[in-house]
Amino acid sequence: MRAIRPHDVGMIRAFFLSIGQFGDRAFLIVFAKSLGLTFALFALLGGGAWLWAQGLAATQGADGWLSALAGFAALLAVFAAGWLLFRAIAIGVMMVFAEEIVVAVERKHYPAALAEARHVGMARAAMMGLASATRAILVNVVVLPLYIVLLVTGVGTLALFLVVNGWLLGRDLAEMVAARHLPAAAMRGWRASTRLERFTLGVAGTGLFMVPILNLAAPVLGAAMATHLFHGRKI
Numbered sequence: 001m002r003a004i005r006p007h008d009v010g011m012i013r014a015f016f017l018s019i020g021q022f023g024d025r026a027f028l029i030v031f032a033k034s035l036g037l038t039f040a041l042f043a044l045l046g047g048g049a050w051l052w053a054q055g056l057a058a059t060q061g062a063d064g065w066l067s068a069l070a071g072f073a074a075l076l077a078v079f080a081a082g083w084l085l086f087r088a089i090a091i092g093v094m095m096v097f098a099e100e101i102v103v104a105v106e107r108k109h110y111p112a113a114l115a116e117a118r119h120v121g122m123a124r125a126a127m128m129g130l131a132s133a134t135r136a137i138l139v140n141v142v143v144l145p146l147y148i149v150l151l152v153t154g155v156g157t158l159a160l161f162l163v164v165n166g167w168l169l170g171r172d173l174a175e176m177v178a179a180r181h182l183p184a185a186a187m188r189g190w191r192a193s194t195r196l197e198r199f200t201l202g203v204a205g206t207g208l209f210m211v212p213i214l215n216l217a218a219p220v221l222g223a224a225m226a227t228h229l230f231h232g233r234k235i
Helices: 006-021 025-059 064-080 082-109 111-116 122-153 156-181 184-193 195-209 214-232
Strands: none
Touching: 006 082, 006 195, 006 214, 025 082, 025 214, 082 111, 082 122, 082 156, 082 195, 082 214, 122 156, 156 184, 156 195, 156 214, 184 195, 195 214
16 A cells, blocks of 8 residues: 655645634635635626627628527537636635635634635735646646547546646645735745645645536635645644
């Protein structure tokens, strides 16, 4: 049997501590806000795609039912891409409210760290969220041809998806915690020393997004796990 490495122990601990705190009021409030905003953005995206497709069809001289069919096809395309869009949008939204989760975890488990933390601020959190969502969508679109080619392998697409999104998600989740505790000058050294830990966090978070029902809570759990892993390195 493979020996459990230190970062494995940290990940297991972070996951169960995060699950155990999910019923906290702060967690539930952020869960409700982030999920509601995520679905609202999906609805706007779907509605926009519907109207755009109908307008395009109309310019080509399509009659009423063909225009409606084009809108329906565009709506289906949006939902077909949900495997990518939900993760990107949900984490982007989560970044806006993430500090509430980080504060809740630090208040319960790391009060000394909470006392020394810097407030990130809504503006910076929103910028981090927008950057996260944009990065996730662009990188996955670039890699999309490889996803399609690897479908013939049966597992290649899933493996590549986990690697790509594990790298992206680990970076985003970890940095939103580090931003509260590290000066800008120290971030580069911290990134270099935590690559494997952040990647493991990202793969775990991406895995949560792939489990039905649990994927709805994945952004909140990911933020909590990132907090435990950041402070767990000091224990």
